[in-house]
Amino acid sequence: MHKLLEVIDLKKYFVTKNGLLHAVDGVSFSVEEGKTLGVVGESGCGKSTLGRLVIRLIDATDGKIIYEGQDITKTECKGSLRREMQIIFQDPFSSLNPRMSVYQIIEEPIRIHKMYKNKAEIPSKVNELMARVGLAAKYADSYPHELDGGRRQRIGIARALALNPKFIVCDEPVSALDVSIQAQILNLLMDLQEDRKLTYMFISHDLSVVKHVSDEIMVMYLGLVVEKCKTDELFEHTLHPYSKALLSAVPEPKVKKKKEMKLIQGEITSPIDPKPGCRFAPRCTYARQTCHQVTPELKEIMPGHFVSCHFVNEINSI
Ligand code: SF4
Numbered sequence: 001m002h003k004l005l006e007v008i009d010l011k012k013y014f015v016t017k018n019g020l021l022h023a024v025d026g027v028s029f030s031v032e033e034g035k036t037l038g039v040v041g042e043s044g045c046g047k048s049t050l051g052r053l054v055i056r057l058i059d060a061t062d063g064k065i066i067y068e069g070q071d072i073t074k075t076e077c078k079g080s081l082r083r084e085m086q087i088i089f090q091d092p093f094s095s096l097n098p099r100m101s102v103y104q105i106i107e108e109p110i111r112i113h114k115m116y117k118n119k120a121e122i123p124s125k126v127n128e129l130m131a132r133v134g135l136a137a138k139y140a141d142s143y144p145h146e147l148d149g150g151r152r153q154r155i156g157i158a159r160a161l162a163l164n165p166k167f168i169v170c171d172e173p174v175s176a177l178d179v180s181i182q183a184q185i186l187n188l189l190m191d192l193q194e195d196r197k198l199t200y201m202f203i204s205h206d207l208s209v210v211k212h213v214s215d216e217i218m219v220m221y222l223g224l225v226v227e228k229c230k231t232d233e234l235f236e237h238t239l240h241p242y243s244k245a246l247l248s249a250v251p252e253p254k255v256k257k258k259k260e261m262k263l264i265q266g267e268i269t270s271p272i273d274p275k276p277g278c279r280f281a282p283r284c285t286y287a288r289q290t291c292h293q294v295t296p297e298l299k300e301i302m303p304g305h306f307v308s309c310h311f312v313n314e315i316n317s318i
Pocket of ligand 1: 288
């Protein structure tokens with residue numbers, strides 16, 4: 001399989017008045033062409049910053065981003081690279097210009113990047129994109145505030161598709177939508193992936209959503225990857241204490257007996273100038289002294305299954 005994107009030891013630190021905030025702190029992964037990498041974790045774990053880093057919306061502090069075999073870590077993202085790497089944002093309302101109609105929003109990238117042989121083709125391209133994402137032609141002259149959340153997100157998807165991208169970062173694309181609309185948008189994204197051989201990095205705080213769309217899942221906690229493996233493997237053998245807690249919080253529609261929920265208690269470690277040790281230690285029921293002193297490495301515990309925890313074998317009786 002062809003590796004479309006490879007990220008090596010990527011870091012992003014922000015300067016704050018209290019010190020350096022380690023938003024992304026040495027993350028490595030790769031995504032194969034036509035596949036979906038799910039990135040999951042709670043707010044503030046660095047998943048959205050990671051998404052913005054890989055498509056070069058913000059500069060990395062250190063590390064490498066390799067796209068199609070080329071190091072793009074310091075490349076200015078414009079021209080063909082910008083066309084190939086797109087993003088769908090969480091909040092379709094704030095990411096759409098309220099002064100532009102649906103037609104104008106979708107037409108803008110086509111015009112700016114000259115995605116046509118002659119200008120007369122533009123209206124049919126816009127109509128085609130609207131139809132592909134399930135937006136009726138009658139909405140072409142509507143403004144974002146006149147439409148519901150699902151239709152607004154369809155505009156965001158059409159806008160991302162307008163440039164025929166290969167790689168799309170989907171940053172919490174359904175978390176602002178009602179559950180029934182979420183399913184429609186997820187199905188649309190999966191259909192488009194099949195039609196156009198798209199590669200996705202799908203970011204969400206909701207493990208049940210990520211499970212539905214991903215081939216592989218990466219669980220992040222305070223700027224670090226704590227667990228990474230194929231999607232089925234994560235749900236069959238959840239090994240990290242934090243992933244177990246995330247999984248126990250996923251609601252199930254038919255619960256025969258009361259599900260035991262692993263509540264996470266304790267203070268979240270500050271991401272500003274973090275000290276050595278496991279960042280999950282203050283909230284982990286298995287934490288021992290070593291956990292507070294030595295940072296665990298991400299190690300392959302089973303084939304293709306990586307976990308960062310000193311006591312993973314003991315906790316899971318492996
Ligand atoms: Fe818990 Fe220690 Fe493992 Fe961190 S290293 S997850 S604190 S057992």
